[in-house]
Amino acid sequence: MTFDPVRESDGAGAEPVFLLAPARSYSTVTVALLSGHPDVYGFPETLVFTAATVGELVGERAEWAGFPLRLSGLWRAVADLHEGSQDDDAVARALAWLADHTEWPTTRLMDHLIGLARPRVSLEKSPDTSSDDATLARCMAAYPRARFLHLVRHPVTTQRSLHEHWRPAGRFRSDQALAAAAAAFWHSSHRRIIDALAPLPAGRWMRVRAEDLLTEPRVWLPRILAWLKLDDDPQIIDRMLLTENWRFAGTGRSGALLGGDPKFLRSPALRPISAPGPIVFDPSWGLHDEMCDRMTALAHSLGY
Template identity: 55%
Template sequence: MTATVPAGGAPHGTEPVVAGHPDPLFILSPPRSFSTITLALLAGHPRIFGFPEMLVFANETVRDLVGEDGTEAERFPPEYRRTRLSGVCRAIAQLHEGEQTAEAVARAEEWLRERPDWPMPRILDHLLDLVSPQVGVEKSPDTVATDDSLDRCLRSYPKARYLHLTRHPVTTQRSMHNQNQQYLTHRKVRVVGAASSWYLSHRRIMRTLGELPQRQWMRVRGEDLVNEPRVWLRRILDWLELESDETVIDRMVHPESWLFANNGPAGGLFGGDHKFFSAPDLRPVPDPGPVTFDPEWDLPEEMCRRMAVLADELGY
């Protein structure tokens, strides 16, 4: 059934959202940190609705997201913008029409374009209302890419829960190098950018969450969750105060059952890790080993030292 939502109304910007739904959960992590499969695992819980990447806090308004003069248009080429936009559009299509066909996704994009002045948290708030009483879970690496984005997240949802997801710095960066080849063709730019992204994102998350009550956030190593999902899902659910019996866990360890664990009926839809969408299986990962950076990366010694110190703080 299509939800009818007025195009007007008072925007709430970065002011706290007035919740008519449970407070959401945000997964905070840099790119390539097992965040998509983590989201898919959590979405298996009957009380949780997992959204694809919505880019809620990377853009202040819908115009910034979809406008030809918006921040997305300034930052990314057209073909990559389509990929980034597909997450929020398929979420809207699913919740408005119960399907993610090309036609439903196109209508979802048009619905967005009719609301250019809406602050992005208002879009998420609308969708959270539609999935209530389920707890909405969202993850976008862009949320932790800048201080402004992460601040917008906490200002908009100050009572939310935050899952800090980590991954070994060496394997994270190797994965980033492979992912970014299409858009960052200069190898040195990719290598230094990946190191900076891993380090600065985690420092930003730790600094911000350190100011919140302990009950609002939890830190989990992605490798532990993927390799021992039954153990770590139960711990996360206990923290969220949600049911965690064996029947629930049995359901959750099938990430391929997530509503968005595919490329859509017509293909070409994303909203997370492209590799996951092509093969949404739960596969263990090898032990990442010591924090030893590849000499061929030719990273500055001080950068390596700081990353090693941070990795130790994160349990690597």
């Protein structure tokens, strides 16, 4: 990594927590849950590690795959931490501030935001962080003392959710091509996370099944808080269950700001989910036996 003297001397937060999970893993609601703790600042999706500089992030990547609001999580975070507001004027000033700092490395931008969130523990999740080797490596190299929460979801329900989420974009020539891409995405993302975390000391990362956390939050939240060395008083747990109170819940006054799963942001109350069932892939998806076998083996290793 290129030495950044400003970054090295500014004393930015030493131990942020990064939630690693592919898209459609209940990661937005998980961040909303954990952000209910008074000592946690849960960011929306910032996408910071997908680019080397702020200019690259807010410039050529601003209209990602036809979704111009993909970066609105970053806008919201900057506005909230700079002004304590996410109204239209504050967000506009956040965009202007980012435009004035295009030369910054994105790691310095993350340092800046973490510093503003102190003394709270910073928690950030962007599914794109685990989408390729370079992005995940940038995150881990930038924060060698960070902790990582690996969130997993059953492969079959993840596939169904990915199909529903990706199909409207019309980027695949057929449903079978979409299914193949979704399967490869789930498998490669988790494999990449597993391989990246393997060399770390056991205390630096924790793996949680999303279905367990959302079905039994009063059991699993104390376990996660113990790992984070944070208070797990029952009154705090009660507060954490009110996910609609997350500072980034909702879509802003304009109704257009995102920074996570749009479905959850528009209706951010905690809801029960179905328990994971057997690992049986729908034959209509047309997945090759080899891929099904690989996904099944990985799912077993993740506790399914």
